[in-house]
Structures are given as structure tokens and as C-alpha cells.
Amino acid sequence: MVAxxxxxxxxxxxxxxxxxxLVVTGLGSPSYDVHAQGDHDGNYYLWGAMGSAALVGxxxxxxxxxxxxxxxxxxxxxxxGLGGLATIAxxxxxxxxxxxxxxxxxxxxxxxxxxxxLGIALDRVAAAHGFITSRANDMAGVEAIRSAVHAPxxxxxxxxxxxxxxxxxxxxxxxxxxxxxxRFRRHLGxxxx
Amino acid sequence: xxxxxxIDASPADWPDALHARLRAADVTQASYVPDAGHTRLINLLHxxxxxxxxxxxxxxxxxxxxxxxxxxxxxxxxxxxxxGVGNCINMLSLPVIARFPxxxxxxxxxxxxxxxxxQVPMGAATVAALxxxxxxxxxxxxxxxxxxxxxxxxxxxFDGDQQIAIPIGQRMLEVKKW
Numbered sequence: 001m002v003a004x005x006x007x008x009x010x011x012x013x014x015x016x017x018x019x020x021x022l023v024v025t026g027l028g029s030p031s032y033d034v035h036a037q038g039d040h041d042g043n044y045y046l047w048g049a050m051g052s053a054a055l056v057g058x059x060x061x062x063x064x065x066x067x068x069x070x071x072x073x074x075x076x077x078x079x080x081g082l083g084g085l086a087t088i089a090x091x092x093x094x095x096x097x098x099x100x101x102x103x104x105x106x107x108x109x110x111x112x113x114x115x116x117x118l119g120i121a122l123d124r125v126a127a128a129h130g131f132i133t134s135r136a137n138d139m140a141g142v143e144a145i146r147s148a149v150h151a152p153x154x155x156x157x158x159x160x161x162x163x164x165x166x167x168x169x170x171x172x173x174x175x176x177x178x179x180x181x182x183r184f185r186r187h188l189g190x191x192x193x
Numbered sequence: 194x195x196x197x198x199x200i201d202a203s204p205a206d207w208p209d210a211l212h213a214r215l216r217a218a219d220v221t222q223a224s225y226v227p228d229a230g231h232t233r234l235i236n237l238l239h240x241x242x243x244x245x246x247x248x249x250x251x252x253x254x255x256x257x258x259x260x261x262x263x264x265x266x267x268x269x270x271x272x273x274x275x276x277g278v279g280n281c282i283n284m285l286s287l288p289v290i291a292r293f294p295x296x297x298x299x300x301x302x303x304x305x306x307x308x309x310x311x312q313v314p315m316g317a318a319t320v321a322a323l324x325x326x327x328x329x330x331x332x333x334x335x336x337x338x339x340x341x342x343x344x345x346x347x348x349x350x351f352d353g354d355q356q357i358a359i360p361i362g363q364r365m366l367e368v369k370k371w
Contacts, residue, residue: 024261044264049287052257056287059261059269062222062245083250084257091247177291181264190266193294193354 003162005138007101010161011072012037013142014099014149018070021149022060022184026053026073028108029167030101034072036171041187045173045180051081054098058088061096064188068095070149075102075116075160082125088156089129097149098126098158103165111165126158135160207336207365208233212241214340215270218347220296221245222262222269224255230300230366231272252277253284260293268351271297275319275360276312282326285356289327294350297328297358298343305364308371323358334362 011033015023023043025031030053031045044060046053057071078085078100088096104117116122123133132153136142145159174180182192211234215223223238224247225231238246249255255271262269273281278299288295302309303316320330331346333339339361346357 046287048290049257049284051253052260052284052287055254055257056261056264058247059222059258059263060265061261062247063262063265063267081254081257084254086250087247087254087258177287181291181293184264185266188264188266193352 001137003103003137003164005136005142005161005163007033007103007163008036008168009139010136010142010163011101013139014072014146014161016146018149021068021070022064024053024057024060024069024071025173026050026071026077028074028077029103030072030074030077031173032168032171033101035173039173041183043173044184047175047177050077051084053077054081054088055084057096057098058084058091058093061093062091065093065095068097068149068152071096071098073098073100074107075100075104075122076106076114078122079115079120085126085129085131085158089131092155094152094155096156097152098156099145100158100160101163102160103163105165107165107167111167117165121160123158123160131156131158133158133160135162137162207339208237210336210340211343212237214343215347216241216243218268218344218351220268220270220347222267223247223272224249224258224269225272226250226252226255226274226277228272228274228300230274230361230363231298235272252280256281256284256287256295259295260287260291263293268294269296271295273297273299275299275301275303276315278319278322278358279315282322285326285328288356292354293356294354295328295356296346296350299358299360300366301360301363305362307363320360328356328358330358330360332360332362334364336365339365
């Protein structure tokens with residue numbers, strides 16, 4: 001089955017009126033997708049450290065249990081941090097939602113097919129770890145994920161959004177990592193060092 | 194003239210004092226891949242209701258987790274064995290480029306009375322690898338040095354946005370029995 005969802009439309013729907021939800025983005029296209037919907041002080045964009053996004057999200061979720069944390073990352077980024085799913089499942093935060101924008105390819109490097117395009121289903125991997133999961137192939141599925149973000153459940157969630165493999169015009173978030181860090185913390189009321 | 198008697202902090206008690214130092218520095222989050230040298234500290238952290246302790250599958254997760262902890266307004270410590278430092282190198286880009294406070298306690302293997310030669314290559318490369326990516330190191334070989342160093346490093350990390358690792362010499366740890 002060839003995915004047909006437009007990733008920008010999917011991320012726009014996911015983030016619609018996201019209010020107090022804190023957002024962490026994995027490097028590459030997910031960062032561009034989120035930035036394209038509008039920059040926000042409560043967004044933390046990663047430009048490197050592949051495999052870190054979900055764990056950065058866990059750290060925020062543990063430190064701020066009253067806030068919902070939404071990690072929007074790519075399938076390749078999550079594959080590089082697969083063990084982190086076990087760590088998150090055991091830590092069991094109820095306020096952490098991971099949304100995988102899954103194009104089944106290495107989009108930044110020449111669209112080489114990767115594991116998720118060759119039979120590996122990250123939602124099934126996550127389900128085996130005990131996550132609340134779903135897989136969206138259409139906008140109705142994305143809307144269901146958006147509802148789940150705003151109604152946290154009994155444990156961590158991981159949702160896969162299958163999207164068309166394409167490189168869209170980049171919408172570049174700031175690359176000054178110190179600025180983004182301090183801006184995010186100020187948004188939560190914390191002063192820089 | 195006989196040498197002065199060696200003054201040891203009770204070897205069994207330094208993890209308790211270390212736990213107290215970390216809590217005095219307002220550390221409320223900890224993550225770890227276990228090492229025998231960290232056993233008692235890990236137990237103390239889990240038993241402390243004010244601390245969230247997270248077990249990792251690989252050490253690099255702890256580096257990312259610590260960044261998120263700081264974004265969320267809390268302070269953390271990452272515990273690992275020296276072999277785990279090798280797993281962290283690219284992930285350390287994150288605290289180095291973003292100047293996230295980072296406090297790592299690294300129990301050393303591959304040195305002092307090491308039985309297992311497989312521990313030697315990474316043990317010998319641990320400090321060089323940390324320094325190469327931009328993490329500063331304060332090696333300690335005695336419990337009293339460890340305690341003072343942890344308190345000083347916590348100030349540098351959390352008040353000064355520094356990335357600090359404290360390699361704890363195998364000489365002060367109980368050498369693994371085979």
C-alpha cells in the first residue's frame with residue numbers, strides 16, 4: 001500500500017489549536033513540518049543527535065507531569081533510538097505522546113528505502129512494549145491521534161502517520177541551540193543560567 | 194618514620210554521602226545503565242521518593258533524557274560505566290552545542306587490577322573520548338575527592354551550563370571478583 005498522506009497537512013492537523021502542549025521535533029523533515037505550521041516558544045527543535053527526540057520528550061514529561069509533551073519525529077530517527085521505546089515504556093509517563101511521521105525512506109539523504117518501508121511497523125513494535133498505539137493512513141486517522149494528544153490515557157502513546165515520501169520545501173527553524181533551549185525554558189517560567 | 198595512617202571514609206558509606214550531595218544540589222532525576230560500582234547509589238535513588246530514577250537500555254539515552262529534564266526545569270545525574278561512554282559520543286553533541294547542564298558519574302573499568310582485557314580499550318579511551326567531544330572531566334580516586342568534586346561539578350553544570358563527567362577510579366571501587 002502506497003502512502004498518500006501529505007506530511008505537512010497531517011502535521012498541521014495534528015497541531016491545530018494545540019494550546020499548552022509542548023512539542024519536541026526530531027531532526028530533518030519533522031522539524032521543518034512543525035516549523036512550517038508556525039514557530040512557537042513551546043517548540044524544541046532538534047537539528048542533530050539522531051535518536052534523541054523521544055528521550056528528550058521523556059525528560060520534559062518527567063519534569064513537568066502536568067503538561068502534555070508531543071514528540072513529532074521521523075521513522076528513521078525513532079529507529080535509531082529503538083531501545084528508548086523500552087525505556088519510555090518502563091518509565092510509563094502518561095503525558096508523553098510520540099507521533100512518527102513515517103515515509104519509509106531516508107528523506108534527507110536521497111530517499112533510500114529503510115526498514116519501515118521494508119516491513120517493519122513501528123506501531124507494532126511499540127504495542128509490543130505496551131504503548132497505546134495507532135496507525136494513520138488518512139486524515140481521519142490523524143484527527144483521532146490529535147484527539148488522543150488532548151485526552152492523555154493510561155500510559156505513553158506512540159502513533160504512526162504513514163505519509164507520502166517526498167521532500168517538500170524546507171521551513172528552517174532556528175539553529176541556535178542555546179537560544180531555542182532558553183526560549184523553551186522561559187516559556188515554562190525558568191530563567192537562563 | 195612510619196607513614197601516616199591512611200584516612201578512609203568508610204568505603205561502604207560513600208554512596209550514601211554521594212546521594213546526599215546530589216540531593217543537596219537539587220538533583221531530582223537520575224538515569225543509569227547499572228554498574229557494580231553504582232549499585233548502592235542506584236538503590237538509594239530508587240528509594241528516595243523525591244527522585245525519579247530511570248533505567249536505560251543504552252547510555253546515550255541518558256544524555257538525551259538529561260537535556261529534556263533541564264528543558265522541563267529540573268536537574269539530573271547520569272550514571273554509567275566507562276564502556277558506556279563510547280555509546281554516548283554523538284549524543285553528547287546535544288548538551289555541548291546547546292550548553293545543557295550535564296553531570297555524568299562514570300565508574301571506571303579497564304584499569305587498576307582489571308581482570309578482563311576486553312574492558313581495557315574503552316577504559317583507556319574514556320577520558321580522551323569525553324574531552325574530544327567537549328565534556329570536561331574530573332577524575333577521582335578517593336571517596337572524599339568524589340564528594341567534593343560532585344558538589345563543585347554540580348555548581349559548574351547547573352549554574353554554569355557546563356558538561357562535566359566524573360570518572361571514578363576502579364581503585365576506589367570494589368574490584369570485581371571472578
